[in-house]
Amino acid sequence: MTTLMQASRELFRRPPDERFANLAELSAHCRQTALSSVDRKESSAEFRPVPQDDAMLLRIDGTPPCRMNDWSFSQLCSLAGVAKATVNRLRPMTAAQVLTETLAERTSKELDLQALVYKAEVVRSINSVRYRRLWNADVVAMLMEFGTDFTPPQPGANGGTGLYAGEQDMFCFLIEPLGWVEIGDKAFAPGFFVWNSEVGRRTIAVSTFWYQSVCANHIVWDATDVTEFTRRHIGNVYESLAAVRTIIQRLVDRKHQRRDTFARVIGRAMRERYGRDGEEVATKLMKAGFAKELSRRATELARQKGGYSIWAVVEAITQLNRETPFAGRRNETDQKASQLLSLAA
DSSP states (O other): OEEEOHHHHHHHHOOGGGBOSSHHHHHHHHHHHHHTEEEEEEEGGGEEEEEETTEEEEEETTSOOBEEOHHHHHHHHHHHTOOHHHHHTSOHHHHHHHHHHHHHHHTTTOOEEEEEEETTTEEEEEEETTOOOOOHHHHHHHHHHHOTTOBOOSOOTTSOOSEEEOSSOEEEEEEOTTOOEEETTEEEEEEEEEEEOSSSSSOEEEEEEEESEEOTTOOEEEEEEEEEEEEOSOSSTHHHHHHHHHHHHHHHHTHHHHHHHHHHHHHHHHHSBSOSSHHHHHHHHHHTTOOHHHHHHHHHHHHHTTSOBHHHHHHHHHHHHTTOOOHHHHHHHHHHHHHHHGGGO
C-alpha cells in the first residue's frame, strides 16, 4: 500500500477564495477567467517594464501598462536572468531599468513571447511561443461529462473541498462513493486527481488509484494500483486532454467490470509468491527492468510487509516510487509495476 499526500498538500495551501463546493461552481469560475483573458504574442523587444508610483508595471507593444502577479513577475525575472529576490529589494525605477537592460541582453535575438492578460489589467503569465495553453475550463468540462459518478470527498479539516483553482493552477480530487469492492477483510474504492495550469506552472496530469480511506486532512490511505499520466504544455496539448478523458472514461464505463477484475487479480496477487526468497525476487525485478537499487529496496520492504507475494512486491515498488522526483521516470515505473499485477490475472 502507499499513502498519497497530493490532496492534503492542496488542502492546506489553498486560501478560501480558491476553494469550490462542486464542479459546477469551479466550471463557472474557470470559464469566466478564460473569457476575460487575452493572449498577446509579441517580440520580447515589445515587453517594457515601467515604474509607476510605488510599483513596477509591464507595457506590451505600447498598450497601457498592466500590473504583474507574483507568477508573471517571476517569469519576467527568469527571462531577464535576474534573481527575483534581488529585484524585489530595488526601487521601482531601478528595478525597471535593471530588467529592461538585462532582458535586452538576454533576448538580443528578440525572442517571440506570449503574455496572458486578464481584463487588460493583470499579466497572468509570460511564456515562449512554444508553450501551448490548455484552459482549465476545458478540463473541468471534461470531468463534468465523463466523471459523473465521481464527487469530491468529505470536506477537509479547514473546509477545503478537494476542488481548487487559483492564479497559477487548478486541482481536482474526486472519488466514487458507491464504488467499494471487498477483498478478504479489506475494501477499496476508485478515485483520481487531475491537475492543470494555464500559465505554465505545472503539467496537465491525471493520477488514478484504488484506496481504503480518506481522512479529514485529505490524506489518501492505503492506495494501490496508482497510475499517473502527465504531459507538458507543448505541441498539440489537447491530445493530452483526450488521453486524460480516455483514462477517466474507462474508469467510469468499465468500473463494474474493473471492480470484479480488480478483486480477482488482487486476491490472487495476495496469495501467489513472486519468488521463493529475497535473492530470487530482486533478480526477477532487475530482469523485469527495474533499477538495481529500487529492486533491492523493494525486496526488503516486501519482506517487512510479510512476504514475497506479488501484491507485497508491487506495493513496495509503488510506495518507493513516490519518492522519485521525475514524473517521466515515475510513470515508467508505475507501468512496470502494473504489469507485475498481470501475473495474477
